[in-house]
Amino acid sequence: MKGKKTLDLDAEIKRYRMRAHASKECYSRACQVLPGGVSHQIRAYPPFPVLVTSSDGPRFWDMDGNSYLDYWMGHYALIMGHQPEVVVRQLQAQLDRGIMWGSIHPQEVELAEKLCRFVPSAEKVRFCTTGTEATMFAIRLARGYTGKSLVFKMEGGWHGPSSELLHGVTGQFERSESLGMPDASTDLIQALPFNDLEATAAILSQPGLKDRLAAIIVEPMLGSSWFIPARPEYLQLLRDACSRLEAVLIFDEIITGFRVSLGGAQQYYNITPDLTTMGKILGAGLPLSAVCGKKDIMDRCNPHTAQPKWERVRIGGGTFSCHPLAMAASLALIDYLSDRGEAVYAELEAKGQRFKSMLADIFAHRHIRVALTGIGSLFILHFLDGLDRAPINPREVLNACHYSFKEKILKLLLLNRGIYVMHGGGAISLAHSDQDLDNTAAVFSEIADLIDSELLSTSRLDLD
Ligand SMILES: Cc1ncc(COP(=O)(O)O)c(C=O)c1O
Incomplete structure (x- = not known):
């Protein structure tokens, strides 16, 4: 497509290494004394994880002072955000x-x-x-x-x-x-x-x-x-x-x-x-x-x-x-x-629905086939590969969605732009404002402009 931007994955990896330099150093030490450098498998991801030092509301900060809009929210435990x-x-x-x-x-x-x-x-x-x-x-x-x-x-x-x-x-x-x-x-x-x-x-x-x-x-x-x-x-x-x-x-x-x-x-x-x-x-x-x-x-x-x-x-x-x-x-x-009472859940539901429909629109406009799963304030984005509807069981996610793109590359692109997700999604909390959700959607738009079918099917896992 004329004028379409393309993704330079090596440049993204370099950008990540530079912005999370202190995390990289500390994670190298972690690997000497903790198997895999972590105490919970899910917390390690390529090229290396950022190490968190503080948090407030919808955000946390890493050792290098980078801030992230957090959709992992302490394994989804923090419905009110950080430090309510x-x-x-x-x-x-x-x-x-x-x-x-x-x-x-x-x-x-x-x-x-x-x-x-x-x-x-x-x-x-x-x-x-x-x-x-x-x-x-x-x-x-x-x-x-x-x-x-x-x-x-x-x-x-x-x-x-x-x-x-x-x-x-x-x-x-x-x-x-x-x-x-x-x-x-x-x-x-x-x-x-x-x-x-x-x-x-x-x-x-x-x-x-x-x-x-x-x-x-x-x-x-x-x-x-x-x-x-x-x-x-x-x-x-x-x-x-x-x-x-x-x-x-x-x-x-x-x-x-x-x-x-x-x-x-x-x-x-x-x-x-x-x-x-x-x-x-x-x-x-x-x-x-x-x-x-x-x-x-x-x-x-x-x-x-x-x-x-x-x-x-x-x-x-x-x-x-x-x-x-x-x-x-x-x-x-x-x-x-x-x-x-139920006002809290109505608010979370409304935020979740609005955010999910923003994401769906962003990808639909670029003819990238996605589906979103998750009840209410929970969301996971799936890049469809063979399915024409949302997956209804884990076999479909593994066999008919671009799974490794989402887990590795999308995560890296989002981290570089200050958004922290898990499995391509996460939990919206009461601390996420509409502006936070709009800002997150803007980052997804920027990334959507970089996605093409070659990138979606790349099985490149050696991000480090
Ligand atoms: C549905 C479900 N059950 C059980 C557990 C285990 O809980 P914990 O990690 O607190 O031991 C988890 C953790 O993610 C979970 O998601």
Whole structure:
């Protein structure tokens, strides 16, 4: 096309190295003492990650003083953005009262009461520290309650790296994701084809399943697998199957909890699971998670029953569970969200819709085929390669979208222009103003001018 600008990838890499020089130096040191230079795999990306030093509102700053409009928002945990005053104030007050008690305290009771009020499935709550613990405990509760062992999860479902659930997350969905795991027995865990009603219904009609199936765990919207929402009829199929098979339906709402509504995705879809796991937003930026659900299931972990301990389920027990700082932060945030009721979610939804339609228009005008997935304030951009609609499962993302362009090259181009995304998208927070979103859209426009089909299909991964 006449006058079309072209992308000089080498110049972009050079620009990145120059602007993030201090990060590069520090990351080289990190690689000497931390495997891969990180403590969470997702935080390393080519050519090297920027190292963060401070944050405020919708932004963070790196070691070189560059500022970034942040759409990663602490693994999507920061619904109010960085350093929200209501949370910081309560944290400071809590620091004066005490850092760590290791005892029951009133905030714990208050927060559990709030969860039971807002989350439709919650009748009782057990708090823990990370999402990984919460999902691991939910599975154990389900197995203990039903006396059965088999768990179905979704292809692409990420529930944290516990040995129970680190299976079928990326690419080869029938396998464990790691060495060092117990044998991946198909009697213990299997991955279902997400959103495929026919194939899933066939698996759920296998003879004898009622005697084997303990639980189905599902994210109502796949999180790390690119924000693909479940079809409502798919969740209903799982709900009906669990009731029929006397198995426990677990919604992993660690991303969707307090993100899509006060009652999470179960309120949004109007489908109530038996157990729910929550984390991320719940802790307002501090480590806090929860398993909640039906009384008779939750009470299987009640230590005060007459049953001997081998007839109870042992979950919880972390030194830092119900950490006073995390509880203070959580209560401040949940009170803020609930005081404003659905207005908060209407605002997030409106920001998300407007931003997603701006991005869609930018690429449509340049005849670049894209789709956006994600409920409300969550968004992921997909560059379509063979699909003519949004992907509905992770296989389609891997096989029919320009996946590596988005993960590597788009990320680099955005970083050079002060925008921080994850998987080509992220979470809009209450701190992102309309102007921030317009500025981000302007950066996407500039990048869209540089994209051609050759660049989209480049498999160049050696960005360093
Ligand atoms: C849906 C879901 N479940 C569980 C987890 C694990 O939570 P955590 O990282 O707090 O252990 C995550 C983390 O990203 C998640 O997205």
